[in-house]
Amino acid sequence: MSDLKAARYVTVLAEQKTIRGAAEALYISPSALSMYIRKLEQELGAPLFVRDQKNFTPTQIGEAYIRRSYKILAVDQEFMDELALWRRRETRQISIGIYRRRGISFMVPLMKALEEMVPDVQFTFRLGSVKELEQLLYGRQIDYILITHRLQNPDFTYQFVCGDxxxxxxxxxxxxxxxxxxxxxxxxxxxxxxxxxxxxxxxxxxxxxxxxxxxxxxxxxxxxxxxxxxxxxxxxxxxxxxxxxxxxxxxxxxxxxxxxxxxxxxxxxxxxLVSWSLASLASPLETSRLSILKTAIHSQIAQMIP
Structure with a gap:
């Protein structure tokens, strides 16, 4: 059986505690999940869960398997994040996170300016709250956040854009x-x-x-x-x-x-005074294009300041 699939199924069942709840979370039928868990236990030669009416409680060896499963899922997610970042760099795609309110007001003119100034790079934008954007950046699902204050993660670096x-x-x-x-x-x-x-x-x-x-x-x-x-x-x-x-x-x-x-x-x-900056984990843009990006953002924000 696939280690990744088994890890996902077992951890979700441990979290949901019932076959029905886990099956709904995994978008499969309860019978398919129940059969999968039984086959996995037979393959391992060890019971992973104790069945108590509808509830599933991990056994001692089941707890060990669940800990291993979380490690497998974490390593897989780390690789998928790295893969997504590599694909964006290879295809010259840059994703920028912007506060939801800020994006509504100036995302379209910024997209137009960047298309004219950096035609060989495809820019995409994600709107969200500060917390949502920070999670996306840490998970390498976006490359930058346009932000006004330092985030909690000490791994982020900041490029000053303009004042407000x-x-x-x-x-x-x-x-x-x-x-x-x-x-x-x-x-x-x-x-x-x-x-x-x-x-x-x-x-x-x-x-x-x-x-x-x-x-x-x-x-x-x-x-x-x-x-x-x-x-x-x-x-x-x-x-x-x-x-x-x-x-x-x-x-x-x-x-x-x-x-x-x-x-x-x-x-x-x-x-x-308040500073607008681009926060990133590792800037995927070379210095010249990063400078153009900052200039374009600076220009759009400056136009909005009376």
Whole structure:
């Protein structure tokens, strides 16, 4: 019997504990799975599971087989990830992960720019949350993530692309609290003019969270309101409904232009800068093409910053 197939079937059965549940997870019939497990046990000459009515509990030797099976599956997955990476490099395919909200706003013009600037490389894009994209990058299913903060995995490296600005999105009715920056180029709403309970904090998994948290901590502001959702669209709708204010980036302003009644302002005289970078495990692009990729992304983000 195939070690890989046996490993998959046995581990799923151990996790699901019933033939029916495991069969559904494996997309095969319960009778086929039951027959496979019996034949595997006969081939090994050892019982892997104790049958207790409908439940399957691993025996002592079954536990050992399951541990071996997980190792086999891990090695196979590692190889498949390496194979996928090799295929992309051989066919000059580069996959980039982008925050779902960011991708909606500028993925199409970026694709067009890259097609013109690097015609011999095929770029594909994956949209997702920070956590989803990090898992894809670690599994080598994508080559880069366009990101604004460092990820937890210490193996990732970062290529700076461009800068951005941290802003407050406020109800338009707060206009009387604003002032003009000393250089006359920006609208300011000093964070000191906003009470803590008026600030809607993003979810901890949102890309804006570490910047908002660091800014508030540096200004000694605590006891803010936790937003009930991690959806930025709902955050902005809440601001327009005068339920409070929230943090965003300057390059996101065009994304929310369809929502009336929102004022964007800098929360401090000194600009709070945010860096956009390309995170990767091992850059599959040579220096010249990576430079072109960064230039194209920089150009698209710069066009969105007022």
């Amino acid at each position: 600005r941290l802003l407050l999105a406020c109800p338009a009715s707060w206009q009387d609290r604003t002032e003009v920056s000393p250089d006359g180029t920006r609208i300011l709403l000093p964070i000191e003019k906003v009470s803590a309970d008026q600030i809607l904090m993003p979810g901890v998994h949102q890309s804006i969270y570490p910047f908002a948290a660091h800014f508030l901590e540096s200004h000694g502001i605590h006891n803010t309101r936790q937003s009930p959702t991690s959806n930025m669209e709902i955050h902005m709708q809440s601001v327009a409904a005068e339920l409070g204010c929230c943090f965003t980036l300057a390059s996101y302003i065009p994304t929310f232009s369809h929502i009336p009644g929102i004022l964007f302002a800098s929360p401090a005289v000194k600009e709070e």
